[in-house]
Amino acid sequence: MPLSESQIAALLTPYLAPVPPPKNMMPRLSTYLDLLLKWNARTNLTAIRDPEEIVRRHFGESLFAGQHLGTPLPETLLDLGSGAGFPGLPIAILHPDLPVTLAESQNKKATFLREVARTLELPNVEIWAARAESLPPTRKFHTVTLRAVDNMAAALTAAAPRATHQLLLLTSTIPTLPPEFTPNPPIPIPKTQTSILLQATRT
Numbered sequence: 001m002p003l004s005e006s007q008i009a010a011l012l013t014p015y016l017a018p019v020p021p022p023k024n025m026m027p028r029l030s031t032y033l034d035l036l037l038k039w040n041a042r043t044n045l046t047a048i049r050d051p052e053e054i055v056r057r058h059f060g061e062s063l064f065a066g067q068h069l070g071t072p073l074p075e076t077l078l079d080l081g082s083g084a085g086f087p088g089l090p091i092a093i094l095h096p097d098l099p100v101t102l103a104e105s106q107n108k109k110a111t112f113l114r115e116v117a118r119t120l121e122l123p124n125v126e127i128w129a130a131r132a133e134s135l136p137p138t139r140k141f142h143t144v145t146l147r148a149v150d151n152m153a154a155a156l157t158a159a160a161p162r163a164t165h166q167l168l169l170l171t172s173t174i175p176t177l178p179p180e181f182t183p184n185p186p187i188p189i190p191k192t193q194t195s196i197l198l199q200a201t202r203t
């Protein structure tokens with residue numbers, strides 16, 4: 001049974017500030033969820049299969065990160081190892097004017113990301129269907145996000161030279177950060193025992 005937009009909104013309440021969401025956010029999240037469930041039935045995009053859990057864990061945590069990008073909003077954002085789009089795609093839905101690049105090296109996941117960006121009509125989303133390390137050296141981003149990457153140390157090595165201002169990590173452990181980045185106190189992510197948001201500023 002698909003979730004209605006109002007069910008999605010209710011599940012997201014703990015993660016969102018009590019302000020009206022941007023126009024089109026709930027319809028876009030609803031379409032994204034439908035696509036994810038459809039694709040996940042035949043190809044393994046995410047191990048979480050329960051729609052409510054997808055909304056809470058993937059959408060909710062990503063949107064929570066999207067509300068901690070700082071003020072003013074970043075000029076550009078790279079989501080390194082985006083998988084099925086987390087946290088980068090919900091952030092792009094929350095901030096449709098923010099140019100977001102999703103780097104994902106697995107072809108089937110990158111194809112899915114393209115399909116979602118096309119269907120949701122998100123013109124500011126770019127899919128980099130290869131390793132982030134292969135982006136041209138001149139490509140830098142105000143903010144680089146990382147969530148659930150398999151090898152955090154390697155991902156941080158790839159992320160650091162790309163981030164002109166900050167790294168934003170969704171993680172359960174505090175990793176050793178590159179020395180040019182200074183962490184702020186971690187922020188607990190709602191409804192989880194262990195996950196934190198760790199923002200680190202280039203100094």
Ligand SMILES: C[S@@+](CC[C@H](N)C(=O)[O-])C[C@H]1O[C@@H](n2cnc3c(N)ncnc32)[C@H](O)[C@@H]1O
Pocket residue numbers: 080081082083084085086087103104105106109130131132133146147148149150155158
């Ligand atoms: C465990 S998944 C997590 C995906 C997503 N961030 C999430 O939280 O659901 C990690 C993904 O990162 C991708 N990945 C790892 N290192 C990468 C790199 N250097 N460049 C691009 N993609 C990378 C992998 O292909 C994989 O799909």
